[in-house]
Amino acid sequence: MLLHLDLQLFSGEKTEKATPTKRREVRKKGQIAKSIEISSAFTLLFSFACLMVWGKSFIEGCLDIYRHTYREYLLWDLSISSTKLLFNQLLLDAVKIIAPILLVVLIVGIATNLMQVGFMFNFSLIKVDFKKLDPLQGLKRLFSLRSLVELIKSILKITIVGVVVFVVIWQKKNDFLVLGEKNIWDVSSFIASLILQIGLAASAALLVLAVGDFIYQKYSFEKKIRMSKQEIKDEFKKMEGDPVIKGKRRAIQRQMAMNQMIREVPKADVVITNPTHFAVAIRYDIKTMDAPQVIAKGRDYIALKIKEVAKEHKVTIVENRPLARALFAAVEIGETIPEELFNAVGEILAYVYYQDGRYKGMMT
Structure with a gap:
């Protein structure tokens, strides 16, 4: 029992440096x-x-x-x-x-x-505070x-x-x-x-x-x-549950994931488009891969960005609306294409290799 009380007292003792959030809060109150x-x-x-x-x-x-x-x-x-x-x-x-x-x-x-x-300009500091008139x-x-x-x-x-x-x-x-x-x-x-x-x-x-x-x-x-x-634990829990903080964190994560995906586009062999709403970047190395792999995909703005990067790095862009939609819906980034789409993707890769004057092998 005594040990439990001692632990409670210790946890309530203010021994930790203030967090950035606490510093912002006290600054808003004019405490500096x-x-x-x-x-x-x-x-x-x-x-x-x-x-x-x-x-x-x-x-x-x-x-x-x-x-x-x-x-x-x-x-x-x-x-x-x-x-x-x-x-x-x-x-x-x-x-x-x-x-x-x-x-x-x-x-x-x-x-x-x-x-x-x-x-720092804080209007709250010029408000009348009658508590300051308390004699005690x-x-x-x-x-x-x-x-x-x-x-x-x-x-x-x-x-x-x-x-x-x-x-x-x-x-x-x-x-x-x-x-x-x-x-x-x-x-x-x-x-x-x-x-x-x-x-x-x-x-x-x-x-x-x-x-x-x-x-x-x-x-x-x-x-x-x-x-x-x-207090630090409570603050962390509060921040974790704050919808604004969560939204900002998700937005940052999405932006980082998109940037990473866009950086992979120059490695693609071909980009299959809708032509405006969908874009799927595919890479295939016959020596290391069993099947072609989707390394980037996106719709609308991201699709336009993928095509823009592909053009900058001279990656072949092929318009095939049904295949682009099917690949976008069925395959996640980093996954290989499903067996039912092998032939369609293989034909496009063979065409690209022929146009580039290189041979990587034909898919069956």
């Missing part, structure tokens, strides 16, 4: 292995990289707005039309300045998500292992960013002591350069943390979707 930290780290890194590349043009654009404001805009008459024109002009100038950075951030955000999960479920999530991991991750991020900022600033401590002796432009240049260094260093450090988080999310996801041996 994804790290938000990857997107955040890459976005931050490329944002500072853009500032490093386009920082000069960014500053020049801001200065142009400043100059135009004090040289032109403040001299305009205050009216509704001038205010509207001023707003549109300032908005256009601001868009020109920040558009390249926003475009890069957008591309990086999309690319990092595609790299992690591929293209909220408390369970608050004191769960996942919440603890997120807390540790947040502390690590704060610690890493703090350490990076301290290290970068500490290396520049001597420069801070002489800032009072520099003009405003040099000070601005120093501060901008320091901010870029801090941003790039912090982004690189967060990227390392993000990679670790992605590995953890992948491991956690794989563990979550594990299946028991019984």
Whole structure:
């Protein structure tokens, strides 16, 4: 009795990797292995990289707005039309300045998500789920292992960013002591350069943390979707009983059988046709066969395909409607022709051999 219970518990333990079917099901529900930290780290890194590349043009654009404001805009008459024109002009100038950075951030955000999960758009995720408003479920999530991991991750991020900022600033401590002796432009240049260094260093450090988080999310996801041996068996039985799956499997088997049959047509000595509805390919080797053998047959589309392949490989095609129908109905692929059809088939083979200028022996 105890052994039986132990076996039941063992069979219910989720120790097996998820099957492709299970993975498709959980993906439809929006359950995927994804790290938000990857997107955040890459976005931050490329944002500072853009500032490093386009920082000069960014500053020049801001200065142009400043100059135009004090040289032109403040001299305009205050009216509704001038205010509207001023707003549109300032908005256009601001868009020109920040558009390249926003475009890069957008591309990086999309690319990092595609790299992690591929293209996926699930409308079910935007539906209102009132179960998520349950206070008890909220408390369970608050004191769960996942919440603890997120807390540790947040502390690590704060610690890493703090350490990076301290290290970068500490290396520049001597420069801070002489800032009072520099003009405003040099000070601005120093501060901008320091901010870029801090941003790039912090982004690189967060990227390392993000990679670790992605590995953890992948491991956690794989563990979550594990299946028991019984679940795999049930899934297999379900697939076996699914009419759609059975239909697809039969279609694949039929296609494979037809392809194999078509590949045998070039070996035939003759193809007997109806001429359009039936085609039967016959092969005969007097040294190895006791009687001619049907190596391919088909009706309608398959018959046309057999004739097409026969023509390509210069296999003789003979039209004989009664014989083609009789062979199609009486002989399966791989079988020899029945005794009552020997004479009819023999005459056709003799004719073919005579036309080809070769002799394989006559059937009696």
